[in-house]
Amino acid sequence: MMYSEDLGAEIIAAATKINRVTRSLDKAGRIIMATGRGGTGKSTFVALTSRYLKSPLLLLDIDPDQSLGTMLGVDLESAKVKTEAEREVPVKSISDLASDIEEEDAFTELAGSPATVKIPWLLRWYTQYRSEKFDLISLGPKWTEGDYRSANFLFEFIIPAIGENYANIVIDSPAGLEHLNRKVVSRINDLFVIVDPSRKSVTHVERVKKITEQVGITYDRLFLVGNYEFDVESEHYLERTGETYLGKMEYDVDVKQSNLMGKSLLDLPEDSPACLSIKQIMAGAGYEV
Ligand SMILES: Nc1ncnc2c1ncn2[C@@H]1O[C@H](COP(=O)(O)OP(=O)(O)OP(=O)(O)O)[C@@H](O)[C@H]1O
Ligand SMILES: [Mg+2]
Numbered sequence: 001m002m003y004s005e006d007l008g009a010e011i012i013a014a015a016t017k018i019n020r021v022t023r024s025l026d027k028a029g030r031i032i033m034a035t036g037r038g039g040t041g042k043s044t045f046v047a048l049t050s051r052y053l054k055s056p057l058l059l060l061d062i063d064p065d066q067s068l069g070t071m072l073g074v075d076l077e078s079a080k081v082k083t084e085a086e087r088e089v090p091v092k093s094i095s096d097l098a099s100d101i102e103e104e105d106a107f108t109e110l111a112g113s114p115a116t117v118k119i120p121w122l123l124r125w126y127t128q129y130r131s132e133k134f135d136l137i138s139l140g141p142k143w144t145e146g147d148y149r150s151a152n153f154l155f156e157f158i159i160p161a162i163g164e165n166y167a168n169i170v171i172d173s174p175a176g177l178e179h180l181n182r183k184v185v186s187r188i189n190d191l192f193v194i195v196d197p198s199r200k201s202v203t204h205v206e207r208v209k210k211i212t213e214q215v216g217i218t219y220d221r222l223f224l225v226g227n228y229e230f231d232v233e234s235e236h237y238l239e240r241t242g243e244t245y246l247g248k249m250e251y252d253v254d255v256k257q258s259n260l261m262g263k264s265l266l267d268l269p270e271d272s273p274a275c276l277s278i279k280q281i282m283a284g285a286g287y288e289v
Pocket of ligand 2: 042043044063067172173174
């Protein structure tokens with residue numbers, strides 16, 4: 001597949017214009033990101049918090065693994081979306097759409113309109129899985145360097161283009177720091193760092209702070225959340241970071257089991273240990289739950 005520099009330039013120019021003209025980044029709902037080291041429980045955290053956040057709610061999965069959908073009971077392989085012309089088509093990841101745009105398939109439908117108009121429509125028609133409780137968009141896997149860049153360009157459009165339709169936007173990150181380096185999202189309201197009980201977590205938090213500062217990602221508040229393996233001793237390590245620790249996600253055998261079986265975490269009972277602890281964590285951050 002060819003990567004077109006022109007397309008990249010066109011998308012960036014359009015994104016800047018969308019931002020400038022509408023100041024839509026400012027109008028977007030509250031932007032929440034969960035980040036952390038591998039396997040700490042980021043996706044579980046996002047799936048469970050989604051139960052307590054006000055609608056309209058948009059979930060963004062930037063992990064190429066796309067495991068968030070499964071945790072929410074969504075099968076993205078078979079999910080369909082309805083285009084404006086009432087056509088039912090398989091939902092696309094941002095990467096799929098980026099490839100279509102590069103092959104110019106997607107653009108023929110909207111020939112003539114400028115990118116600022118075309119791209120938000122394409123995002124709405126093809127990438128937005130919709131359900132009563134939430135909408136879900138995933139970045140999807142990228143195979144080449146070119147895919148990487150164009151999918152990222154396109155991803156940067158989502159919040160400026162449709163963010164203002166949502167009260168809350170929650171982003172599930174892949175493991176590590178790379179997505180912060182790539183500045184996939186530039187403005188965050190609440191950044192939740194999910195930490196495991198190891199000294200490496202302290203270093204991780206310090207790196208998150210340094211990278212966001214260096215690449216110019218802004219956030220209003222940073223919170224630390226202990227994962228299900230956390231213990232009191234590890235809480236002391238975190239004091240060194242000087243950041244607010246909200247408590248831990250309780251170990252919950254039903255969470256483990258549901259994830260193992262590919263069952264939805266939305267079906268867990270309200271009084272399950274994981275749900276109760278998530279509620280407490282959210283309340284600690286000042287959310288109405
Ligand atoms: N509260 C919990 N109780 C029991 N098991 C949990 C809990 N939270 C997470 N787990 C288990 O930990 C594992 C990792 O969870 P999860 O996939 O949410 O982590 P992640 O940080 O999103 O991982 P990745 O870095 O691969 O994206 C899963 O097997 C999950 O079932
Ligand atoms: Mg995950």
